[in-house]
Amino acid sequence: MRASEQDGTYPRPILQRDRWHSLDGVWEFGYDDADAGERDAWFTDGAQGAFDREITVPFPPEAPASGIGVTAPHRVVWYRRRISHDLLAVEGDDRALVHFGAVDHRAKVWLDGQLVAEHVGGQTPFTADVTYALRPGVDEHTLVVRAEDDPADLALPRGKQDWQDRPHAVWYERTTGIWQTVWTETVSAQHVTDLAWIPDPARGVEAEITLASMPAAPVSVKIVLSHDGEVLAESSTPVRTPRSRIDLAVPALRNGIDREDLLWSPERPTLIDARVTVCDAGSGEVLDTVDSYVGLRSAGVGRGAFLLNNRPYFVRSVLNQGYRPETLIANSGTAELRREVELIKAMGFNAVRIHQKAEDPRFLYWADRLGLLVWGETGAAYEYGTEAVELLTREWLDMVRRDRSHPSIVTWVPINESWGCSDIATDLAQQHYTIALTNLTRALDPTRPVISNEGWEHTDSDILGVHDYSSDAELLTRRYGDATGFKELLATPGPAGRILSLNERQTDRWRTGEAPLMITEFGGLSVGAEEDEFSYTRTNSETQYAALLDDIFGVLHRSPIVAGFCYTQFMDTAQETNGLLYTDGSPKLPLETIRRIVTGTPAITDEKPEPSAVND
Secondary structure, three states, X not given: OOHHHOOXXXXXXXXXXXXXXEOOEEEEEEEOOOXXXXXXXXXXXXXXXXXXXXXXXXXXXXXXXXOOOOOXXXXXXXXXXXXXHHHHOOOOOOEEEEEEOOEEOEXXXXXXXXXXXXXXXXXXXXXXXXXXXXXXXXXXXXXXXXXXXXXXXXXOOOOOEOOOOOOOOOOEOOOOEEOOOEXXXXXXXXXXXXXXXXXXXXXXXXXXXXXXXXXXXXXXXXXXXXXOOEEEEEEEEXXXXXXXXXXXXXXXXOXXXXXXXXXXXXXXXXXXXXXXXXXXXXXXXXXXXXXXXXXXXXXXXXXXXXXXXXXXXXXXXXXXXXXXXXXXXXXXXXXXXXXXXXXXXXXXXXXXXXXXXXXXXXXXXXXXXXXXXXXXXXXXOXXXXXXXXXXXXXXXXXXXXXXXXXXXXXXXXXXXXXXXXXXXXXXXXXXXXXXXXHHHHHHHOOOOOEOOXXXXXXXXXXXXXXXXXXXXXXXXXXXXXXHHHHHHHHOOOOOOOOOOXXXXXXXXXXXXXXXXXXXXXXXXXXXXXXXXXXOOEEEOOHXXXXXXXXXXXXXXXXXXXXXXXEEEOOEOEOOEOOOOEOOOOOEOOOHHHHHHHHHOOOOOOOOOOOOOOOOO
């Protein structure tokens, strides 16, 4: 099956192979509150009594779906799984790999008693090459994982995971240990370890390919791009180094014939299939074959607008926390992820902001395939310091590398609402931190806008995102109804009492149309919320709820200076009842009503005037 049409179960959609097997399911599990596991060698077969319960992976032990559902803090946990030798069997120079989608926060992995991997970063993937740890002549092997996540350490990137014993306000249950899929893969000694696509809708695509090692002899990398049986481009390139960049021009994009059908957008999410084959340049022997896909599109800003494929595009986004009642930060699989994308589109949104987490790549696959823009974000730390800066920077750059080939991702958000840099308005070091992180992101991926600090206190953002939870339509109109009102807002503490721009350069970028204005969090309405539930505005009935939604969406649709918005939020989450859906996924209003309000039709035209290039 073509990579663009798989069923969404493959854990790494951008780089697919045939020889893989999921290790999700029932594992042995144990708490290690005394942190004695390594001293007592729990990673060996001799460990007795350590694994005293069972857990269903990849659900964290705090989640009901894990079969444990214990939310009390436990800093260290252990997992054990017996694996049939057939799943790790290798021939000749093949390698047996075990991939981990995400383990929160620090992980060590042993196979048959040998340490095979260590990793830091609770949102990013890592791989254990277990080839040389396999015991010969046995029918099964023992895989053991130790995970450590200190719930009180505010330097750890944790996002919406609460550091208090019980969830409060807008923070939810913690996640400890494995929370994304675990899987095995068999590869040749020389194989592709990383694959990135850099599209240019005017001419083609550039491939960035990383091999497992320096080629002992020259290898050839063949790439074929195709769509609906039509070969669009192919190349065969000799490669003598582990990393190479290969340019593939697509003649159909520049031969004078209109090929809009090849460009990716939410309205027409065309995916170009790609096959990458690594061969021995001398003998022609195939060493590795991977399947992938590309979305030909550009994302940028200018003329006071967000630009998709170099044209103004009004962004209608919704905030998605990515926490689910039974699985918490994890998910129940591809069907649930597809349904979320379908629901978001059915409500009239063309974009989603994944809030304070790195979502499962399979969600991004469905966004790619079904057509949904995504703002990529990371979980924040909650204190500023050397450790917090190092941890988040490393994890963030790994996330960008993991996800940069997904066409659905069109914006990067490394920092939100000054979380982890709460004194940014007065502390130059914290300002330098956000600017550096923004520029590091641009250096790694110069093809997308980056927001230095989402919501307020911007230092160097390509989009001026503003968070405003007022439900007063008249007040919102005064603030965003024209450029004059917004200039007045820029000169004072913003809606949350935080100044919106920390320097004149950022302000000038908005004035000249270089950094468009978006209201990137607003709304937060609930229907009949209880006193112990959190919402920004409570309504007493569905009628009042619908009228208020209509009012505040209407202000933003009518504004000539607003280039897009992001409503809070997609679904009620734990005690936060701001969702357009209840926790069971049922809508608070009929979907057609929500869609009418979100799109501004029929009462308000769906046509958006193009923002002026100069907002003076």
